[in-house]
Structure formats: structure tokens, C-alpha cells
Amino acid sequence: MLELIDKPVIAKGNRQHVYAHPYDSTLLVKVPQPGTFDAQGHLPNTGWIERKIRRATMYSGFLREFREYLELKARLQEPGALLPICEVHGTTPTDLGLGLVYGRISDSDGNLPPTLHEMIQSGRLEPLHLKLLNEFFDTLIKNHVVLSNKNLSNIVFQKQKDGFGRFVWIDSFGCKQLVPLRKWSKWLNTRGLNKVRKQVVGHAERALTKGHKEGGSADT
Template structure:
């Protein structure tokens, strides 16, 4: 993180300004995912706060009785996703991989908010300081050119080299912008962490690399197909 963006933590008030409690009741989310809302941190420009959408989670579990049954015994409840992401972040950023900096949005910790426990993550920005566009939004704008494809090739190879386990390979989970240090590039902002009961891809770097490449190929093919369909409709 850029230390200039963070208040001094030399006293309790400054600490609370980062880690809460944070009042998000009157705030509008910058983005909405399948199960989380993403807010600007009210006191730190370089941070975002992810909070769980409990209504979306309830609807999801309502349609899955078995999953609803066994999840009632998980002490962390809906916040298990935070543990998965924090664990993956720690695992991939502490092992030598040949990747100088793993292309993940960095995780600071958790904070109490008025909407429940929030996950504090690095904000990837555009050149104006706003939230960076995702690869999905760039593709919809017709900007999936050869240069972006080359960057995506390198990005996914870096993820495989760092043995990052992905559970949702989606262009909506990849931001194209600058991290808190001002370094430009592609950054994974969601969809990482091992979910299966038998974590084969976490155990095997070789199997994970094969899966990352396969899922990337499927993602790229899907984006190109949608681009062709959009071009045909506008013709």
C-alpha cells in the first residue's frame, strides 16, 4: 500500500478509522458481485471494503437444501469466503515462484462495518483515481485487441507460476489499472481460493497450471464469441 494514503496508526482513533466500525449505511457500492457489495473505504482512498450480501446468500442456499444443511455447522458461516481468499493470498505471496509480484489485489485484513464484517482490499484504479475497468467491461467496449490478449497471456501464466488456485475464472474478476503503488497491469480482484473438499489443485502445481490454462482458453473463446455476436448485431 502507499503509506501516504493511510492515516497514522499511532493512536486508537486512527486505528479505528481503518478497521472500524465503519458506517456504510449511506454509502452506495462501487460494484455488486454475485454475493458481495464493494464499497470505497470511507477513510482510505487506496482501500475497498467487500461486504457479504446476506439476502443473495439466503436465496442461493434456499435452492440448495444439502448445502444449506451442512453450512449451518461452519462456524465462519458466510464469511468462509474471506478465509479462502486470505489463505490463498498468504500461500501464493510467501512461496518463491519466479513471479516478482503476484498479480492479486492485496488484502489488508478485516473490519467491522454497519453491514457486517468487511474484507479490506487494495483498490485497483484507473488513471483518474476511480475504480479500474474490468476485462469484461473492456471487451464489451470492443477493446479486446492483440495488446490486451498478450497481457492476458502473461497474466495467466504468472498466476500459474505463482500457483494461484482459481475457482471463478471470469473477465469480471480481472481489473486493468494501477495498484496502490501506481504500477499498471492486470490484477485479480476476486474468484481465487481453494473451494473443493479435496483440494487437488492446491496440492498439485502441475494440475493447477493445466486447469488455469484450460479455463483461460474457455474464457477467451467466450469473450471472442460475444464480440463477434455484438459485431453481427450492429452490422
């Protein structure tokens, strides 16, 4: 069992806390926030019907992300292949409950990369990032990756040793639909991804334009 209770939280989601893996610097562990689920692993106010259809609803996101990663990895097994989403290694028991183990996305210097939201807020966005952001969505579409939301904090920019970088989706991927139409239909998923692209890239473009007008300052 991993001991996390006295370790610092390095990132927070709506219902999860993220910790550095205590024994492997290349991994992260995501666990449910205390008080966000009951003894059966259900989210608060989960209806009776949903409890019957979906067991342990607190962990449905874990299962969704692991399944999406596994299906993508099965198609991209070449050594050194870079995935547009973070790697998901499986579950592990912790002193804070069941955890999901992720590959840690780090810059070439070992630091955690900035999110797209942080880049926009701090004025670090440059025209090159827009090009890379569109290429990133092209990759998601090509590989039929299903996303769960359009949160700018789920996209990070990883600087690489060659001086360039790439965007990676780190949280909330996989299909949330009870009837997984976007998972079944690449056409429907492409349409959905292009809607997310339009909003995300449009937000970045507006921030970049505002930053240029204000001498490099951009915020959300």
C-alpha cells in the same frame, strides 16, 4: 466500526457489496449483501453436515481469499512486487456486518479500471490485450494461484504510469474444494488454469475478431 450503510455501492457480486473505504482511498471493503445469511453467518439452505464441517459459511469466501493472498504474499515479499491478485488486508467490523478489506486496484489516474467483460462489451479490446492476457495466465501458473471461477468481471485491466498495463484478478480466488487437490498439486492447478485461459482468451479473441468485422463494435 466503519459506517457504510449510507455510502454508495461501487460494485456487486453474487452475495457481496463492495464499498470504498471511508477513511483510506487505497482500500475497498467487501460485505455480505443484506438478507443473504442467517444469525449464525450461514448461507441459506446450508445443510446440517456442512454447518458442522464449515462454520459461518457466508464468510468461507473471505477466508479462502485471505488464505490465498497470504500464501502468495509469503512467496513474493520483495518490495514493489506486483501480485496477479488484489491484496487482502483482513477483516473489519462495519454497520453492515463483518467486512473484508482489499487493496483498491486503480488506474494511474486514480479511477477504477475496467473489467475484461466491460472491455469486450464496449469494444475497447485490442490485440495487445490478448498478449498481456496470456502473460497474465502465465504469471498465475508460475505462482500457483488457485482461482474459484472464470468470470470475466473478475479480471480488470490496470493502466500504469508508463502507458502500459496489466491484468489483475480481483475476486473469487482460492480453493473451493473440500479436498483441495488443486492447492496440493501444481500440475492439477496448471491444467485447471489452462482450461480457464482457453475459455477466457478464446472469448476475447472471438470478440476482437467480431469487433474488427463490425468496425470496432464487440459485445458478449
